[in-house]
Amino acid sequence: MSGNSAAKPHAVLVPFPAQGHLIPMMQLGRLLHDRGFFVTFVNTEFNQKRLLRSRGLEWVQSFEDFQFETITEGLPPSDGDATQDPATLCKSIRKNCLPVFRDLLAKLVSNVELPRISCIVSDGIMSFAIDAGEEFGIPVVQFWTASACGFMGYLKFHELIKRRIIPFKDENFVKDGSLDKKINWIPGMRNMRLKDMPSFVRTSDIDNIMLNYLGDEAQNCLKASAIIINSFSDLERDVLDAITLLCPPIYVVGPLNLLSRSISKGQASEFRPSLWREDRSCLEWLDKQEENFVIYVNYGRITLISEQHVEEFAWGLAHSTHPFLWIVRPDIAMGESAVLPQEFFEETKDRCLLTSWCSQEEVLSHPSVVVFLSHCGWNSTLESLSAGVPMLCWPFFAE
Structure with a gap:
């Protein structure tokens, strides 16, 4: 840690443990770092090991005032570079991550050599961080890494269930035209059909983990101090306007891949956290x-x-x-x-x-x-x- 680090704002970033979520969270972290933040980036132990294999220890340790910490998602060891099954991963995160993240926060808070934590920026589907932040009196910002339309779609999962539109009665929904049903009551999303909604609606199981996890996590975002969305208004203006009426303060910051090119020190590509070794x-x-x-x-x-x-x-x-x-x-x-x-x-x-x-x-x-x-x-x-x-x-x- 540099000599003047103690005076810096300190953001703790908690990405969902998949490559497509790690990249925008790292881009956001790099932008915060470039603007004077001390950053703690929290990977799962599994993904941190993959990052070490793909980028090397020197890469992980090379950024001043940017540190990595780990928590376990609770899954048993698996093939080092295998993609973790999304449903199994979400189920394990829901069960295991709050207590281990709470322990990590306690460690960071008690470390007098680190700047005081200013905020937690958690992936939009890692809402356990909101509960942990409340316990420590730390504001939590949810970062929705996908589209605003996707976010609104997940917000309406509970309503689709309440209206008995989903789950389907059997698996014939693929062929019987059920997916063509018009959904004309979602704010900011005109001419929608059921098949245009996030694909996890396509189930006949009311206990489907992805249906419930994503629907719950989107709703939990509304409890955060603010929501960041990796999109831009010219692309999704109608739905962003609708979300603004429902939610805490909304900050539209995308496309982050373009913003990260504005970084003043070094190359933005140096911060790309690939879980696979890239072929140059x-x-x-x-x-x-x-x-x-x-x-x-x-x-x-x-x-x-x-x-x-x-x-x-x-x-x-x-x-x-x-x-x-x-x-x-x-x-x-x-x-x-x-x-x-x-x-x-x-x-x-x-x-x-x-x-x-x-x-x-x-x-x-x-x-x-x-x-x-x-x-x-x-x-x-x-x-x-x-x-x-x-x-x-x-x-x-x-x-």
């Missing part, structure tokens, strides 16, 4: 390609798809005749490793690069990239908009 050689490959001609394919950090879908996408890319950069995570195929046929590689050998992970913002900013085939995660959407790259959309889950 793909940028050299892009340098050799024709301008505005390469298809970039990435289905995000937690998407799991069938081996059949992997193969269908592969042949679609092969038949496009375009060169393509395809990010294929080791764990992308459900219950198995993705194995592509030899004929695919023979067909595409001079115009295909497959790799396990990359620096997406740098790829999208590369002049050779013409289109982005995406699962439509919010970070990917904002990064593609920011880079001016058109998207081919294959929505996977959530909002």
Whole structure:
């Protein structure tokens, strides 16, 4: 800690333990740090180990007045780089994280060498931090890392249940037209159908963990001192205006990936907390390609798809005749490793690069990239908009 750190405001940041939530929280933390905050970034033990493997101990320890702490989410040990099942993770967070975070806060508060904690910034689906903050008299700001429309959708989960629209009576809802039901009573969201709501409404189980967890967490955000949303008003003005009438003070701060480029000291990319080791050689490959001609394919950090879908996408890319950069995570195929046929590689050998992970913002900013085939995660959407790259959309889950 530097000599003048004691006088700094101190923010404790608590991201949801998934790559798509870590990145915007780190971008926000970097912006706070650049504007004079001492930052404590709270990872789960599992993700901190992954971060150490991908970025190294030197990276973790290299930022003055920016420290990492850990809590456990309570899950048993698993494969070091495996994606944790979202439902299991949410259930464990709800059960285990409040007491361990309370203990961490007590440790930070009692450490006289640290600046006094000014606020907690917690992910919008980590609301246990609100309860802990109340116990210590520390204001808590909830950071909603996804879209404002998604937030409003989750806020209405309880109402959908109350009106007996969900859960469905059986699994036939996929085929019987139930998802086409118009939902015309959600403020700021016109012409909505049930299938336009976050995908966790698609259940026949009233006890579905994701339906209940996300609905409860969105409601809990309303108890916070303020809410930060990673969006911008020109994109979601109507729903943001509607949320403002329901909620504590709302601060719209996105796209954070663009704001983080304004950081005065060093490169914003240095703060990108990748849980996978990034392949930098793909940028050299892009340098050799024709301008505005390469298809970039990435289905995000937690998407799991069938081996059949992997193969269908592969042949679609092969038949496009375009060169393509395809990010294929080791764990992308459900219950198995993705194995592509030899004929695919023979067909595409001079115009295909497959790799396990990359620096997406740098790829999208590369002049050779013409289109982005995406699962439509919010970070990917904002990064593609920011880079001016058109998207081919294959929505996977959530909002």
